[in-house]
Amino acid sequence: MGTRERILDTSLALFNQRGTAGISSLEIATELGISPGNLYYHFRGKEEILAALMAECELALGRLIHRIRADELAAEDYDPLLHSVFRVCHHFRFLFRDQEALRFAKAPIPRRWHRLMAQLKAFAQALVAGMDALQPLGLSAARRDALAEALMLTTLGSLSFDAILDHQEDEAARIRLGIDRLAVLLAPYAHPAVAKLEG
């Protein structure tokens, strides 16, 4: 693995553990055992590292949105798709816990952050639209939109909240717990895609 990738990996781990505000680029260099100058050669400060991690997250989510929009999904496609989006969000979970730090960070962080949130909302809307196409949910457009927002907020909340209450489960168990919460929200629609959600 190249130095650039090692810097990104270590930064991600530190941000997930301790938030972005508490971590300096000097600490990242120390953790890696490289000189601050070497780190600076790759990234001119923490903002550039943050921006690179956000770009990775955007790319991963973009692929999933493309998939949900391009194909006509069958009922059995929803469980792996929800797992994928949860895995991406869990991987970059500091982005969803540290809102104030990111909202008030230097440019271009706040703009990128808004874009990421808009992407997540687009994913939730495409998910609800796909389910509706598979079998009508019997909801008005406004209610479908409110349902998409509730699903998105529950997902984001799952990522933050589990850390807060110090749930000790491993990553897979945490993702499972998050999907269970989405399933209970969707279950009343007795939808074939929901019946295919494991757990």
Next chain:
Amino acid sequence: MGTRERILDTSLALFNQRGTAGISSLEIATELGISPGNLYYHFRGKEEILAALMAECELALGRLIHRIRADELAAEDYDPLLHSVFRVCHHFRFLFRDQEALRFAKAPIPRRWHRLMAQLKAFAQALVAGMDALQPLGLSAARRDALAEALMLTTLGSLSFDAILDHQEDEAARIRLGIDRLAVLLAPYAHPAVAKLEG
């Protein structure tokens, strides 16, 4: 209004606007037009101000939990109750946006913050239990618990997310939007309490 109350009010406004990490006790004193020494006479630093605001939030939520547990609620009680809890959470909204700053703040902030989250979960559980007593929801205990968590996470997400997407609505409209999202989650149960939610 006494100086102590003015300090708390101004701090709350600044924290809601700009998060806790970006605000120093010196800035609070400057905003109030008082000397740092005068502020220090009332609160020995930002942590004490934060702790006092958290105690206020806890007290307000505690009263609402007491109400939901003590009375047997009728269907028409749920709308005002949800409004009350949203109003309290909206008033102290910085507490739900600035998770990392609060998790890694000096004692006793992180412990208090956990307590507040546990309180919100207890409220959501009591809400679901009350609705179930009024008319069975037809859910297992585990699913009722998942529903309570999803309601809580959607509420917390509403408070954070609206600020992020810069919705320009006033406080009442934001609270309405949050309650709409809860209503869409509860609507499939065709429950009398849900039918009484306005909007």
